[in-house]
Amino acid sequence: MSRRVYLHIGAPKTGTTYLQDRLSLNARTLAEHQVHFPTTSPIVSPGLAHFRGALDLLGQDWGGAPGHAEGSWDALARRIKKRSGTVVISHEILAPAAPGQVARAMRDLAGAEIHVVYTARDLGRQLPAAWQESIKQGRRWSYKRFLDRYEKGRTWFYRAFDVPRVLGTWGAGLPPERVHVVTVPPSAARDQHGDLLWRRMCATLGIDPSWAPLDSDRSNRSLGIAETQVIRQLNRRMDRAARRESTYDGLIRDMLAQGELVKRESAAVRLPPERYDWAEEQAERWIEWIEGSGVDVVGDVAELRPVRPAADEPFKDPDKVRAKRQLGSALDALAAMTREAARRPDPERQLTHRVRAQAQKLRDR
Known part of the structure; x- marks a missing residue:
């Protein structure tokens, strides 16, 4: 063979x-x-x-x-x-x-x-x-x-x-x-x-x-300089590299860094x-x-x-992005996270529904 x-x-x-x-x-x-x-x-x-x-x-x-x-x-x-x-x-x-x-x-x-x-x-x-x-x-x-x-x-x-x-x-x-x-x-x-x-x-x-x-x-797909800087600052705030919390790491990487923020128009990161x-x-x-x-x-x-x-x-330094440009990207990221949180089921509400359903089954016996 x-x-x-x-x-x-x-x-x-x-x-x-x-x-x-x-x-x-x-x-x-x-x-x-x-x-x-x-x-x-x-x-x-x-x-x-x-x-x-x-x-x-x-x-x-x-x-x-x-x-x-x-x-x-x-x-x-x-x-x-x-x-x-x-x-x-x-x-x-x-x-x-x-x-x-x-x-x-x-x-x-x-x-x-x-x-x-x-x-x-x-x-x-x-x-x-x-x-x-x-x-x-x-x-x-x-x-x-x-x-x-x-x-x-x-x-x-x-x-x-x-x-x-x-x-x-x-x-x-x-x-x-x-x-x-x-x-x-x-x-x-x-x-x-x-x-x-x-x-x-x-x-x-x-x-x-x-x-x-x-x-x-x-x-x-690549991020622009403002979007990359927002993710970088978020990494610093949440200490992602050290903690590697799977509960939010995937959200930041997949939904923001490879999803929502790549849609924005921003100057590309280039070699100096x-x-x-x-x-x-x-x-x-x-x-x-x-x-x-x-x-x-x-x-x-x-x-x-x-x-x-x-x-x-002209070269635009990714380490020196104006705060106003970062703010727009940060607000888009916050909006995306808010929509995602709203879509996700509430664990306490799910538990309440399960308890009520079980109680109804017991009453129906």
Whole structure:
């Protein structure tokens, strides 16, 4: 039984949400062509199964109840071994894995032809998106502090974005033709951008795009500077990063940071002008490594070079947003939370109804 496994390891903020959702939506039609995007249970989506499997492989436990990921990697590996043809595993938190964790993945998938796929994007777009994502997830650092730490290699995102480091680790022992870099195309209309990225991924995986006719409308959309600052201040007020209260953490992340506030029009978070020289140096280092390593490239490595903004496009500092602009976003957030609270059932009222219903049953006997 021949089996080819593609490990799509990230990077974060490279359209992974869109790619994973499109694979999931079309899992049935893809399976008809021996292309599998597996799950570990009929009641668990492939995306959740891959997230838990990645957590388990990395020895991490977050994003759910304690122990929710335990055993998930082994369960996923067993499911993979039951498949023939092409199997795709995808989650962006795999990118910064340590050598020992990568070695375990390769051992557990032994017997298959293993490929590593890495979607890469220029730092001019990547770093603003990464800071926003960290704020969505509960961090409270300023944009400047985030960028300073990234330049020093002291953030999780640096370990996930640095192409030579990531692919040097994941590609160790693999022939270079089995290591694939898919470049994220330049910004364009959202549908055109997603379709081009999808076609590049299909070319990498050996998928005919017609096998996956359903498009995805999922994307991890960006916040503007005012909205990001409101979430950041809310994180500080509620100490989200330390407490991780699931009762309200999901509300802030899903309903506000990825829902209500992305609808607002606000200046985009951009890379500061003084950071472009450094970002360009990193891009040249990445490109030199890619071209020297002989790995497969789908797209154009030139797309990894950041594009400087036009001279007449002023930079707006996300750390210095006027209070009036933040107020509008904060009021929208408060309104959304109020509507959500009104929709939710009152526990005391529910209890009263249950007691009355039980009493009525007793009287009717």
